[in-house]
Amino acid sequence: MLFNNQVAIVTGAGRGIGAAAAKLFAQYGAQVVVNDLNAEPAEQVAAEITAAGGQALAIAGDVTDPAFPDQLLSATIAAYGKINIFVNNAGFTWDGMLHKMSDEQWQKIVDVHATAPFRFIRALAPHMRDKAKEEQLAGLPPEPRCIINVSSTSGLHGNIGQANYATAKMGILGLTKTVAKEWGSFGIRCNAVAFGFVETRLTQSKTEGESIMIGEKEIALGIPEQMRQMAKLMIPLGRGATPEEAAGGIIMLASPFAAYITGHCLEVTGGAGI
Numbered sequence: 001m002l003f004n005n006q007v008a009i010v011t012g013a014g015r016g017i018g019a020a021a022a023k024l025f026a027q028y029g030a031q032v033v034v035n036d037l038n039a040e041p042a043e044q045v046a047a048e049i050t051a052a053g054g055q056a057l058a059i060a061g062d063v064t065d066p067a068f069p070d071q072l073l074s075a076t077i078a079a080y081g082k083i084n085i086f087v088n089n090a091g092f093t094w095d096g097m098l099h100k101m102s103d104e105q106w107q108k109i110v111d112v113h114a115t116a117p118f119r120f121i122r123a124l125a126p127h128m129r130d131k132a133k134e135e136q137l138a139g140l141p142p143e144p145r146c147i148i149n150v151s152s153t154s155g156l157h158g159n160i161g162q163a164n165y166a167t168a169k170m171g172i173l174g175l176t177k178t179v180a181k182e183w184g185s186f187g188i189r190c191n192a193v194a195f196g197f198v199e200t201r202l203t204q205s206k207t208e209g210e211s212i213m214i215g216e217k218e219i220a221l222g223i224p225e226q227m228r229q230m231a232k233l234m235i236p237l238g239r240g241a242t243p244e245e246a247a248g249g250i251i252m253l254a255s256p257f258a259a260y261i262t263g264h265c266l267e268v269t270g271g272a273g274i
């Protein structure tokens with residue numbers, strides 16, 4: 001199987017694209033760590049993987065907590081002994097027009113989509129970069145290792161109401177290319193996937209009333225129904241992606257078929273923006 005004897009960590013994997021990616025990694029042989037801010041959905045995803053004959057462990061925690069990267073990585077090492085694949089997927093939106101956007105609204109979104117991925121990659125250095133260096137010095141065959149950062153077409157093209165999100169999702173592409181250059185000589189690949197319109201709670205109609213609790217604050221998720229319909233008109237394939245179709249982009253880039261691909265941003269958009 002594609003990911004036999006590999007350990008994958010997916011942040012924000014309690015629902016949506018991350019949950020689909022965690023299940024696919026497990027289906028193709030990886031041992032999977034399912035992280036989410038919310039313990040219950042993370043445990044549910046891990047239980048589904050285990051029930052289907054796979055191996056998974058749920059580790060709840062907030063990716064924006066500066067202490068959490070070391071905790072998550074240490075717990076993974078304690079359970080599975082190594083880390084091959086790390087997916088920076090966790091996130092949410094907090095939209096508003098730029099002239100009304102608060103500093104808090106800006107900072108929370110930059111924290112979750114850019115600062116947290118930076119901290120995780122830095123914390124991965126001993127588990128990926130140093131391990132690869134040891135293997136090289138010992139003349140051992142290298143383990144497959146890669147990082148996948150989740151971006152968005154909002155980052156590539158900008159998007160009304162998303163100055164905070166577009167900035168962070170563009171920023172993560174600079175981070176991706178830098179890591180690809182810094183860690184490439186250790187055989188560690190770093191790529192990004194930019195999603196367009198994926199059917200999850202982030203893109204549900206506002207009328208569904210979905211929200212996320214960030215600390216004490218309840219932040220409304222979703223987009224106006226009119227924008228949902230407009231977005232679909234701009235997509236050559238004529239519909240949003242399922243979470244599984246979106247996760248397929250992550251799986252592709254982590255697979256051995258992408259062994260010579262690094263520093264790349266794969267657009268998984270149904271053709272939108274071409």
Ligand SMILES: NC(=O)c1ccc[n+]([C@@H]2O[C@H](COP(=O)([O-])OP(=O)(O)OC[C@H]3O[C@@H](n4cnc5c(N)ncnc54)[C@H](O)[C@@H]3O)[C@@H](O)[C@H]2O)c1
Nearest residue numbers: 012015016017036037062063089090091152195197198200
């Ligand atoms: N849905 C889309 O159309 C779309 C498009 C482009 C990019 N994306 C990106 O894809 C990723 C996944 O989004 P989704 O659509 O699956 O949304 P989702 O809300 O279905 O799933 C995101 C998960 O991340 C978790 N999360 C949020 N903040 C967290 C934190 N601080 N720590 C740990 N977990 C946290 C949530 O609890 C949730 O389970 C996000 O980075 C998002 O920005 C989504």
